Structure formats: structure tokens, C-alpha cells
Amino acid sequence: MNQIPIIVSNSYNKKYYLDERLNVLPKEVKDTLKIIFVKLTEEIGGVTEVLFDNNEYDLVFKTYKNDDDCNYDEINANYKLSRIEREYSEIFSQIAQFCKFKLNGLV
Numbered sequence: 001m002n003q004i005p006i007i008v009s010n011s012y013n014k015k016y017y018l019d020e021r022l023n024v025l026p027k028e029v030k031d032t033l034k035i036i037f038v039k040l041t042e043e044i045g046g047v048t049e050v051l052f053d054n055n056e057y058d059l060v061f062k063t064y065k066n067d068d069d070c071n072y073d074e075i076n077a078n079y080k081l082s083r084i085e086r087e088y089s090e091i092f093s094q095i096a097q098f099c100k101f102k103l104n105g106l107v
Contacts, residue, residue, distance in 0.1 A: 002054035004103055006095070009037035010047045012066060021102060022095070029091060036084055044077040045069060050092075052099040059096045061085055 008017040016038050018030060025033075041048050046065040053060050063081050065072035085092065 003051040003060060004054060004099070005049055005051050006059075006099065006103075007033060007037055007050035008047065009041040011041040011045045012047070012069075022098070025095075025098075032088075032091070036088065040080060040084060044080055045072045046077060048077075048081060052096070052103055054103070057096070057100045059092055059099070 004019070005017070006019040006022060009015075016034055018033065022030070037048055037050075044063065046063055046069065049060075049062045051060045051062065052058075061081050061084075063074075063077045065074070
């Protein structure tokens with residue numbers, strides 16, 4: 001599967017990443033994405049990723065933990081990530097469209 005990481009929030013090293021090609025997004029959208037994903041990883045721990053699937057032309061949402069993380073609750077993490085996908089579906093739909101035209105074939 002060809003996937004491009006476009007958003008990554010990591011609770012272990014306290015880092016947030018937004019693919020530089022998405023810098024064309026309005027500042028308020030970029031700020032909203034950062035708040036959403038940093039807050040989520042602070043709540044659930046682990047790592048959260050939004051990837052653009054270059055085969056399906058859609059976004060893939062993932063959350064996972066390090067092997068030694070006993071505090072991570074996978075069920076709760078996936079529930080909260082699914083809730084964010086639904087709540088901000090309009091933004092994510094627009095990002096998927098942008099990626100489809102700007103990132104296609106760049107894996």
C-alpha cells in the first residue's frame with residue numbers, strides 16, 4: 001500500500017508533523033488540525049497518523065502504541081479517532097481532494 005504521512009502526532013516525543021505541502025491550507029485549518037491531534041495524543045497516548053493512500057485516493061487514520069506502553073487503551077483510542085474523523089469530515093474530505101490532485105504519484 002502506498003501511503004504518504006500527512007499528519008503525525010506523537011505523545012512519546014511530544015512532536016507534531018504536518019506535511020509541508022499542506023502549508024497552503026488556511027492558517028485556521030492548520031491550527032485546528034494541530035489542536036485536534038495534539039490534544040488527542042495527549043488524551044490517548046501513543047502515535048496518531050493521517051496518511052494519504054495513493055491507491056485509494058483517500059485518507060487513512062491510524063493510532064498505535066510502542067510495545068512497552070501499558071497505559072494505551074486501543075479501543076478508546078480508536079473510538080476517539082473515529083469520532084474526530086466524523087466530526088471534522090468536511091475538512092478531511094477537502095484535504096483528501098487536495099492530496100488526490102497534489103500528491104498523487106509522490107510516494
